[in-house]
Amino acid sequence: MEIEHRAKAFEDALRRAGIRITRQRAALLRVLAAAEDHPDATQLHLRATEAGAAVSLATVYRTLSALEAQGVILKLEFEGEPARFEPADGTHHDHMIDVETGEVREFVSDRIERLQAEIAAEMGYEIVRHRLELYVRRKA
Known part of the structure; x- marks a missing residue:
């Protein structure tokens, strides 16, 4: 999905949340x-600041929470890591985390998907x- 289109969908979701x-x-x-990655709130705050937006970290957290509640982003909680976020508009996929x-x-693995369904x-x-x-x- 094009960046501006996705950003507009995020804006619309926030407006729906008031x-x-x-x-x-x-x-x-x-x-x-x-x-294009799975940023956490701190990384998003840094990127927004680098882009010239004087946004507080508290605003980042409130915005992410509202977007998650509206179902337009997914909160990913990997072991030992801060919560990360990704748009919810993509196709199904799984994650591999380098420890x-x-x-x-x-x-994406069709074999894994079939095996899970079979089980x-x-x-x-x-x-x-x-x-x-x-x-x-x-591997070493």
Whole structure:
């Protein structure tokens, strides 16, 4: 999704939540919309500040909380890491977290998806939603 389109979707979600769109908040939303990684609140605050927005860290947290409540971003809580965020408009994917560097990589595996569905079916269930996180380190 184009950055401006995603930023507009974020703005619309905040308006639905009754939150005013200030210049600072609009700049933060553009930074979040442009993120190609999984930034945490502190990283978003730094990026917005570097982009010239005098936004407080408290505003970043309130904005992220409201966007999550509106269902337009996902809060990702990986072991031992601050919460990270990603837009909720993407296709389903899983995450691989490097335990040494903290790098988060997205991946999709049809084999894993089929196996999960088979296991759930064998136990009399169907999957409604799921999250898979693999904690990894590079082989020596």
